[in-house]
Amino acid sequence: MNESIRLDRYRQAAPQLYELLREAIVSLALPPGTALVRPELAAQYGVSQTPVRDALMRLEEEGLVDVIPQAGTRVSKIDLDRAGQAHFLRRAIELELVRELAATDNAGLVKRLRAQLDMQQAQVEAADLEAFAAIDLEFHRELYAAANMLDLWQLVYSRSGHIDRLRRLHLPAVGKAQRIQNDHTLIVDAIAAGDPGLAEQRLREHLSHTLRQVDEIRTRHPEYFKA
Numbered sequence: 001m002n003e004s005i006r007l008d009r010y011r012q013a014a015p016q017l018y019e020l021l022r023e024a025i026v027s028l029a030l031p032p033g034t035a036l037v038r039p040e041l042a043a044q045y046g047v048s049q050t051p052v053r054d055a056l057m058r059l060e061e062e063g064l065v066d067v068i069p070q071a072g073t074r075v076s077k078i079d080l081d082r083a084g085q086a087h088f089l090r091r092a093i094e095l096e097l098v099r100e101l102a103a104t105d106n107a108g109l110v111k112r113l114r115a116q117l118d119m120q121q122a123q124v125e126a127a128d129l130e131a132f133a134a135i136d137l138e139f140h141r142e143l144y145a146a147a148n149m150l151d152l153w154q155l156v157y158s159r160s161g162h163i164d165r166l167r168r169l170h171l172p173a174v175g176k177a178q179r180i181q182n183d184h185t186l187i188v189d190a191i192a193a194g195d196p197g198l199a200e201q202r203l204r205e206h207l208s209h210t211l212r213q214v215d216e217i218r219t220r221h222p223e224y225f226k227a
Contacts, residue, residue, distance in 0.1 A: 132177050
């Protein structure tokens with residue numbers, strides 16, 4: 001992340017910095033333990049230190065950075081307790097969400113989701129995990145948007161940094177991206193069939209995979225995890 005990045009001068013700098021830094025943290029481009037130096041970030045993005053401070057404060061609220069007195073700011077290590085709580089929240093909301101979506105006429109939603117599935121499959125075949133992860137995120141956001149619950153999406157998003165880093169660590173596993181794609185297809189099929197119980201079952205199975213592999217993931221990347 002040493003290259004200079006030009007921000008959109010027509011938008012406030014702090015929210016842009018927050019999104020850029022958050023994505024870098026969640027994607028592990030900024031691994032756990034990385035030092036975040038305000039003057040360096042300000043120079044990199046061509047801004048004053050004020051929006052950098054504001055972005056880092058927001059990331060601290062989400063538990064993605066640790067501000068240590070006299071020691072500076074670092075990307076936080078993955079906290080499995082936070083990851084588990086975020087998973088519980090997301091599962092509780094999305095299980096009810098897919099039930100409701102499957103119980104109503106959602107032909108337009110199904111069409112949009114199938115278009116996303118086509119894009120996602122293309123990224124699986126291209127082995128572009130970054131693009132795949134972005135479409136994966138958008139797939140779930142589309143479910144909230146269809147139910148007019150984007151405020152809940154923002155809540156889940158803001159709590160999911162630790163579980164999302166776990167998923168990024170798991171994503172390169174052989175067959176993982178294709179399995180996510182297959183899970184999404186089964187969820188869309190259940191919604192299209194108007195079967196709330198099946199939609200709930202498919203989503204529950206989909207969200208369970210990464211946490212089942214926590215021990216293996218932690219063994220491979222012990223330096224990324226909070227003690």
